Amino acid sequence: MRRFVTTAMTIALVGGAALAAPAVAADNESPGLPGSAGVVDPGDLLELTPEAPLPVLEEELEPTASETLTTARRVLAGNARPSDPSATLVLRDLWMQKAQLRGAERRQADALLARPTDGITDPQGFGYSVAEAPPVCNTRLCIHYVATGTDAPPSPDWPAQNLAVMDSVWTTIVDGMGYRAPVRDGSRGGSPQFDVYLKDLGGSLYGFCAGERRAKKRTASGYCVLDNDFATSQFPNNTPADNLAVTAGHEFFHAVQYAYDYAEDPWMMESTATWMEERIATHVNDNRQYLPVSQIYAPQVPLDAFSRTNGFQYGNWVFWEYLTSRYGNGLVLKAWKQAGTLRRDGDKYSLTALQKVLRKKGGFHKNYARFTAGNLTPAVNFPEGAEYPGPKVRGAKVLSKRKRTKRFGTRINHLASASYVFGPHARLSGKKWNLALQVRGPAKRTSPAAVVVVHLLNGKKQVKMVRLNRAGDGHKKVSFDSRRVGAVSVTLVNGSTRYRCNRDTVLACGGKSLDDRARFSVKARVTRG
Known part of the structure; x- marks a missing residue:
């Protein structure tokens, strides 16, 4: 289901200046990261980004029926x-x-x-209050509506427009991208077609899908409900037609997910449905409203977090965007086949499905680490990233002949990261100046990683993985010549995917991570020769 991200939530997550550039400078002598929105003095940056406490993960027990x-x-x-x-x-x-x-x-x-047409006497008042008008159908879809009352469409041609949009979505997702069609519902709704109902949802909901009849394994049929008009008074972002397009893509993909595993991890269900919006209506960019709760701007929150208050699962559509920009849109389909429950599916949960898909592409952990490091420069990391604001880093420091060392330390939860930036003073000029980095992390079995990026003044980047030993420690030396280097960033990554599963939480596999609050540190030292 699609939901608004509120202004209060955005401010709470990223702060008033959280979209400042992750750049470093001293007395205007050292430029910021290439592609960033500006230059920030590291002293100011550190004052704006104090070491915040780790977020409390929502690991509550599953509620009773x-x-x-x-x-x-x-x-x-x-x-x-x-x-x-x-x-x-x-x-x-x-x-x-x-x-x-x-x-x-x-x-x-x-x-x-019950469907709206079954609910005239619904005590919640959710069912239609008048008899349904003749539905508008084609060979695979039916749009249901009422002609009068608060649930009525805004014009006589609106149901037909909904049918055309939903049919286009079906064509893109099922015929074009190769996903399974929604599970058939027999003749529920009056015909074997997939049913979509138009209903006034009051402005807080764009739409939703509901499971209805179990089929093989963990697959099921269902139906969808969309707002009846997307009136601008209730949905001020975008036009009614644009809101219809992105909502149709998002909600229909939930019905498609039910053809694989209706009980899949909720972060995967919502993040891939939000990713699908970009395939259906890339011009609308409505999913950018969730960027503040993505790992670009909230890297301290685990990738698999499902929040009932902050919507991180919507924001992390950017992880799928990162992967598919490199490996093609088919990667998400492969992940859902690995997560699927039918005979030829993988029957895995979200992260093990991804591990299988990425096994021959460098592996999940390497891809995740490079994703987190690349998030400092969205213009490079994402197809439309040049239009994203620059994120902040956890800390930054300009190093000079006089101030040659700086150490940062932090704790990081599973599938989360922290980034630090070091800038060369203008007087560190010449090939003799290097930056020696010492990383300390948790034991290698917990999948820690450290990614060093040298941001060159010509706009290019040198990306280097730090080789960590069994204790989680490693070293890397890079150029720190101020004539060539604008900044060096170090991203510390807790890539742990170790869980005690089936603990009735909202994380992956309903589990609890074994490796939260892992201690990391990076020490940078200017050297000569």
């Missing part, structure tokens, strides 16, 4: 709390748990999961 029912009622009534999950996922959870409910609670769950 009764608790899920209460949450679903609240969300669909338009009274969602900031801590509530999206409508798509709370309905998925309710659908998976409803067998545990009895009596009135079971009837309430059935009513919430």
Whole structure:
């Protein structure tokens, strides 16, 4: 399900100056990173980015069926709390748990999961209040709506426009990209076509999909609901047509995911659905509203975090964007096949599916480490990154003949990172000046990494992985000639994918990481010769 990112959340995550360039300078003598938005004095930067406490990961136990029912009622009534999950996922959870409910609670769950056309007497008031108009259909889709009342479309041709958009989305995702079509629902909704309902969702929800009938393994049929008009008074970002396009792509892809594994890790479900928006409507760029909660600007938050308050799972569509810009759009399809549950699928969870797909492409950990280091220069890391603001770093320092050393230390949670920048003083001129880096991290079995990037004044980059020994320690020496080098960045990466799975959390495999709060440090020293 797609949701607004609020201004308050953005400020809380990245701070008032968090989109400043990750550059270093001293007395205007050393330029910033190539492609950055400007120059920041490292002293100022350190004051703006104090060592913040690590985020508290949401590892709460899975709610009971009764608790899920209460949450679903609240969300669909338009009274969602900031801590509530999206409508798509709370309905998925309710659908998976409803067998545990009895009596009135079971009837309430059935009513919430019912299609709008089945819900005229729905106590939540979610069903259509008048009889459905004749649906607009083609051979694979039907658009359902009512002609009068608050749920009615804004014009007589709007249902047909929805059909055309949904059909184009189907053509792109299923016919063009090779994904499975949504699981057939028999004749539910009045016909065997996939059903989409138009409903006034009140401005807080763009749309959602709901599972309905289990098929083989963990696959299921379902239906989708889209807002009936995307009125600008409720959805001020973008035009109604643009909001329809990105929402159709996002929600239809959830229905496609149900043809692989409806119980997959929630971060993968939402991040790939948000990534799909870019394939469907790249001109809209609506998914950029989630950039502040991506690992570009919140690198301290684990990649697999699913937040019911901050939406990191939406922002991390950028990780898939990074991978597919290098290996092609088909990589996401391969990941879903590895995550799928049918006979020829891999039946893996999100991260093990990715590890399988990336095995012959340098491996997951190397790709993840290079992704985190590249996030300092979005223009290089992403196809449209030149339009992204420059991110901040954890710390920075200009080194000179007088001040030759600087050490930074931090703790990093799993699948997260911290970056530091060192700049050469103008007087460090000549080939004799180098920067010796000493990295200390946790044991190598926990998959630590360190990536050094030399940002040259000609705009090029030299990317170097630090070889870490079994104890997690390593060294690297690079040029620090101020005539050639603008800055040297060091990204410390906790690449751990070790979990105790099935612990009813919202992380990958429902598990708890074995390697959070790992200690890292980097010491930089200017040397000659």
